[in-house]
Amino acid sequence: MRRAATALVGAIALAGFASCIDPVHQRNVEDLGGEQDGIRPGPRHRAGQPCLVCHGGLGPGEPDFSFGGTVYETAGSTAPAANVVVTIKDAKGREISRTTNDVGNFYVRREELDPTFPATVKLARGKEGEEMASSIGGTGSCADCHVGAGSRSKMPRVYMKRSP
Numbered sequence: 001m002r003r004a005a006t007a008l009v010g011a012i013a014l015a016g017f018a019s020c021i022d023p024v025h026q027r028n029v030e031d032l033g034g035e036q037d038g039i040r041p042g043p044r045h046r047a048g049q050p051c052l053v054c055h056g057g058l059g060p061g062e063p064d065f066s067f068g069g070t071v072y073e074t075a076g077s078t079a080p081a082a083n084v085v086v087t088i089k090d091a092k093g094r095e096i097s098r099t100t101n102d103v104g105n106f107y108v109r110r111e112e113l114d115p116t117f118p119a120t121v122k123l124a125r126g127k128e129g130e131e132m133a134s135s136i137g138g139t140g141s142c143a144d145c146h147v148g149a150g151s152r153s154k155m156p157r158v159y160m161k162r163s164p
């Protein structure tokens with residue numbers, strides 16, 4: 001009797017839990033680890049990470065972003081590229097530009113642009129420019145596709161210059 005009651009309580013607790021927390025999302029967030037020492041949650045945190053895992057609507061990041069990422073100086077390097085103007089244009093021709101900060105981060109809040117995909121993106125800093133030839137089909141996190149030094153399945157980190 002006691003055993004059955006415990007099992008029932010367990011089942012109810014589990015049902016309540018599942019209804020408010022998405023376990024896959026939870027795991028994706030946890031996989032990104034904790035905050036780096038000395039950097040508070042804000043515009044300079046989590047450089048290189050896919051911002052929208054947490055700022056994409058399911059939390060725990062606030063506010064929601066439609067785009068977010070980090071730009072580096074050269075392909076595969078870890079030197080952040082500051083003052084790069086990132087210009088994004090959505091399928092309806094709406095354009096928005098953001099300038100990267102000192103860690104290379106930029107983001108667009110969803111309330112500023114709730115895009116219709118596909119979107120195009122280009123980078124500019126003074127006379128330098130880089131353009132993504134293809135378009136972004138449906139994710140606003142650059143780091144979903146641009147990861148580390150690149151691999152067979154991933155592009156390298158977003159960079160400003162092809163070579164030093």
Ligand code: HEC
Binds near residue numbers: 044051052069
């Ligand atoms: C692992 C989860 C996670 C990731 C990934 C993440 N953030 Fe955050 N971010 C948070 C949390 C949590 C907060 C604090 C929210 C709050 O104030 O309640 C936050 C806050 C912020 C804020 C402050 C918002 C304000 O209140 O003004 C900014 C800006 C921000 N993040 C930018 C970024 C950028 C840019 C990226 C990607 C390079 C990123 N975040 C990646 C979790 C994340």
Ligand code: HEC
Binds near residue numbers: 067122142143145
């Ligand atoms: C869905 C995957 C995907 C996402 C998301 C994505 N990219 Fe890309 N990106 C690519 C691919 C694939 C290429 C190489 C082919 C090309 O240039 O179109 C590329 C190339 C680029 C290039 C040109 C680099 C070169 O070597 O020619 C830039 C700049 C760039 N991306 C910036 C960005 C920025 C900024 C974001 C985030 C707003 C972003 N990308 C999001 C897949 C993606």
